[in-house]
Amino acid sequence: MRAVVKKAPGFDQMEYTDIPEPAAERDLVKIRIAYSGICGTDIHAYKGTYPSTKTPVVLGHEFSGLVTAVGPEVKNVKVGDRVTSETTFATCGVCPSCLTKDYNLCGNRRGIGTQVNGSMAEYVISREESVHLLPANVSMLAAALTEPLACGVHAAIEKADTGRGDVVCVFGAGAIGQMVAQVCGARGATVIVAGVAADSQRLALAKASGAARVVNQSAEDIDAIIKEMTAAGGVDIAFECSGAVAAANKALGVVRRQGKVIQMGVFPRSEALIATDLILHREIAYIGSRSQKPSSWRTALQLMADGTVDPARIVSNIFPLTDWREAFEQIARGEGIKNVIHCGEDIQ
Numbered sequence: 001m002r003a004v005v006k007k008a009p010g011f012d013q014m015e016y017t018d019i020p021e022p023a024a025e026r027d028l029v030k031i032r033i034a035y036s037g038i039c040g041t042d043i044h045a046y047k048g049t050y051p052s053t054k055t056p057v058v059l060g061h062e063f064s065g066l067v068t069a070v071g072p073e074v075k076n077v078k079v080g081d082r083v084t085s086e087t088t089f090a091t092c093g094v095c096p097s098c099l100t101k102d103y104n105l106c107g108n109r110r111g112i113g114t115q116v117n118g119s120m121a122e123y124v125i126s127r128e129e130s131v132h133l134l135p136a137n138v139s140m141l142a143a144a145l146t147e148p149l150a151c152g153v154h155a156a157i158e159k160a161d162t163g164r165g166d167v168v169c170v171f172g173a174g175a176i177g178q179m180v181a182q183v184c185g186a187r188g189a190t191v192i193v194a195g196v197a198a199d200s201q202r203l204a205l206a207k208a209s210g211a212a213r214v215v216n217q218s219a220e221d222i223d224a225i226i227k228e229m230t231a232a233g234g235v236d237i238a239f240e241c242s243g244a245v246a247a248a249n250k251a252l253g254v255v256r257r258q259g260k261v262i263q264m265g266v267f268p269r270s271e272a273l274i275a276t277d278l279i280l281h282r283e284i285a286y287i288g289s290r291s292q293k294p295s296s297w298r299t300a301l302q303l304m305a306d307g308t309v310d311p312a313r314i315v316s317n318i319f320p321l322t323d324w325r326e327a328f329e330q331i332a333r334g335e336g337i338k339n340v341i342h343c344g345e346d347i348q
């Protein structure tokens with residue numbers, strides 16, 4: 001089958017090539033890929049800046065498709081089902097995180113598209129436990145973005161418990177920031193999305209997707225805007241989705257006393273200078289939110305089925321698998337938010 005393979009560590013080292021088709025053994029489900037989204041992680045792998053990618057590997061972990069074969073131990077998934085899948089391919093199964101299905105925290109987790117072959121190909125295999133059936137009204141294109149939406153659900157609902165009446169501020173207007181903003185909106189919160197001058201298109205999309213206010217921090221005074229929009233002396237919850245240390249400190253600065261700051265962005269260095277005096281003296285809960293877990297996927301698919309969020313709104317361009325390189329390079333150049341590869345062009 002045709003696949004986009006990251007061959008070795010370092011910059012590029014990628015090839016569009018033929019590899020053997022995977023087989024659906026044991027509890028595995030074989031999926032013919034419809035769409036595969038390009039994630040920031042894939043761009044890091046392309047640039048050679050994501051150390052966890054085990055090479056050679058087929059990239060891609062945001063996908064939808066049709067089941068074409070199931071292993072002998074598969075019980076609830078059948079050939080012809082429209083599906084998406086969690087990125088968890090294998091876990092240790094015995095650690096405290098596995099026992100509570102917090103698979104995002106299992107130290108021995110292996111992920112699709114990073115440690116085992118992913119979805120930028122004609123087929124992928126996933127374990128039955130990770131596979132989710134698509135509600136009938138959820139499109140293949142939207143379903144391919146269940147993973148980033150589930151990251152937003154994990155942060156906005158499972159970590160922050162965002163609810164009606166909350167005023168939230170999302171720092172970073174990329175794919176994850178957009179997903180967090182949409183989920184917070186679906187929960188009834190008033191949403192502010194903050195970016196910089198280079199984010200003008202992203203901020204416009206956030207506004208069109210329901211944000212009450214978008215802020216270009218290069219030109220506008222976010223402190224004054226938030227003061228005007230909140231009675232409690234700050235927002236209830238701030239989400240740091242940009243990976244900029246300055247944004248994290250800004251988030252700590254605009255949240256009210258006893259508010260929450262949810263850290264999702266990955267900083268350039270593992271140690272950063274964070275305003276711990278604000279955390280201490282204002283009793284701010286500074287909470288990490290790492291990727292997603294099974295419960296986040298169920299909620300994400302429910303939100304899509306209800307029509308309260310639509311992750312397909314963030315799609316910038318769709319490319320055939322043959323044009324994978326241009327799809328990657330556009331995003332690497334900072335153009336667009338989410339490019340998607342239409343691997344199975346006959347599957348809509």
Ligand SMILES: [Zn+2]
Binds near residue numbers: 040062148
């Ligand atoms: Zn992703």
Ligand SMILES: [Zn+2]
Binds near residue numbers: 095098108
């Ligand atoms: Zn485990």
